Amino acid sequence: MTDEAAADFETVHGARPSGVWAAPGRVNLIGEHTDYNDGFVLPIALPHTTRITARRRADGRLRLFSAQGDGTITDLALDRLKPGVVTSWAAYPAGVFWALAEAGHAIGGADLFVDSDVPTGAGLSSSAALECATAAALNDLYGLGLSAPELAVLAQRAENAFVGVPCGVMDQMASACCTDGTALFLDTRTLEQRHVPLDLAAAGLRLLVIDTRVKHDLGDGAYAALRAGCERAAELLGLPALRDLSAADLPAALDRLPSELRPLVRHVVTEDARVTATVEHLDAGRIAELGPILTAGHASLRDDFGVSCAETDLAVEAAVAAGALGARMTGGGFGGSVIALVAAARVAEVSEAVRAAFRSAGFAEPVTFTAVPSVGARRTA
Numbered sequence: 001m002t003d004e005a006a007a008d009f010e011t012v013h014g015a016r017p018s019g020v021w022a023a024p025g026r027v028n029l030i031g032e033h034t035d036y037n038d039g040f041v042l043p044i045a046l047p048h049t050t051r052i053t054a055r056r057r058a059d060g061r062l063r064l065f066s067a068q069g070d071g072t073i074t075d076l077a078l079d080r081l082k083p084g085v086v087t088s089w090a091a092y093p094a095g096v097f098w099a100l101a102e103a104g105h106a107i108g109g110a111d112l113f114v115d116s117d118v119p120t121g122a123g124l125s126s127s128a129a130l131e132c133a134t135a136a137a138l139n140d141l142y143g144l145g146l147s148a149p150e151l152a153v154l155a156q157r158a159e160n161a162f163v164g165v166p167c168g169v170m171d172q173m174a175s176a177c178c179t180d181g182t183a184l185f186l187d188t189r190t191l192e193q194r195h196v197p198l199d200l201a202a203a204g205l206r207l208l209v210i211d212t213r214v215k216h217d218l219g220d221g222a223y224a225a226l227r228a229g230c231e232r233a234a235e236l237l238g239l240p241a242l243r244d245l246s247a248a249d250l251p252a253a254l255d256r257l258p259s260e261l262r263p264l265v266r267h268v269v270t271e272d273a274r275v276t277a278t279v280e281h282l283d284a285g286r287i288a289e290l291g292p293i294l295t296a297g298h299a300s301l302r303d304d305f306g307v308s309c310a311e312t313d314l315a316v317e318a319a320v321a322a323g324a325l326g327a328r329m330t331g332g333g334f335g336g337s338v339i340a341l342v343a344a345a346r347v348a349e350v351s352e353a354v355r356a357a358f359r360s361a362g363f364a365e366p367v368t369f370t371a372v373p374s375v376g377a378r379r380t381a
């Protein structure tokens with residue numbers, strides 16, 4: 001571990017740490033709002049990570065400090081944790097302690113020092129990064145021997161039941177399981193996963209991420225309402241989940257649904273098909289042909305699912321008009337980030353075109369960076 005990480009930890013917690021763990025944020029290439037419908041997703045991990053320096057405590061207390069916080073330590077008793085008692089950023093790591101204990105794993109207290117460069121509220125899964133880094137640290141500190149998918153499911157449980165956000169499992173699986181240079185093709189029903197090689201550089205391409213800086217919040221009720229709408233539609237169709245509706249059966253199924261649920265169902269079914277089509281393209285080495293699938297995915301999220309906003313729409317339009325092969329919002333929506341597939345030589349031009357379009361529209365300056373598929377949660381020291 002770096003001397004600096006150890007020194008920072010010691011300044012706050014008064015003792016030497018045992019190690020450092022890191023977990024990344026993610027962007028999803030395609031497969032949005034499919035995970036809670038038991039469908040398919042295709043995220044990559046970002047190089048941006050949340051890092052946790054930690055040590056065990058023998059007294060059952062959790063002492064949580066964030067370098068991005070207000071300078072105070074959140075001090076909690078493990079045996080007093082229950083949903084609703086922690087409302088700050090500390091609910092994410094505390095929720096992981098709670099979920100592990102609730103599942104019967106033998107854990108005790110810990111001191112944590114959290115430091116992160118995953119942008120928050122940008123649709124890049126800073127919450128999952130924090131949860132998965134905590135889970136990886138506790139797994140090692142207490143010798144639990146849990147696998148990466150097991151840790152991801154516990155992290156999702158923490159977010160659902162402790163923090164109170166009814167998210168699917170994509171973000172935690174991406175943060176826990178991704179590998180360098182690949183996208184994670186995940187069946188969210190079975191958790192079967194395949195790491196699909198994604199060599200953007202060899203194809204002369206870049207994945208441009210455009211953070212619109214419109215803060216998104218999954219806890220505000222809109223996400224839960226969409227999820228409930230999808231579940232209601234599956235129930236009306238007599239299906240376990242919308243994943244069980246095929247594209248061939250879609251037209252007849254839509255006729256049987258109330259009009260307000262039809263667009264939701266159309267998005268989910270066509271989005272699952274876009275994920276499998278994307279994987280087929282990647283397997284065949286046709287990365288440069290993915291653009292229209294990405295842009296069609298955005299249109300579906302905008303027109304059918306209704307989770308886009310003026311800034312994400314403008315970022316997609318401006319990027320494509322400036323020569324991006326395709327673009328779409330990524331993550332839950334209601335703001336957040338857009339990804340664009342761009343020829344390496346045109347990245348600066350496309351980024352500047354998006355910035356200029358935002359200036360003309362009077363929107364805040366977006367933040368742009370290129371992303372390479374990176375590795376999931378791990379111990380780094």
Ligand code: GAF
Pocket residue numbers: 031032033034035036167168169170171218331332333
């Ligand atoms: C958010 C959720 F956390 C994910 O589970 C997923 O539903 C995504 O929105 C939309 O695809 O990131």
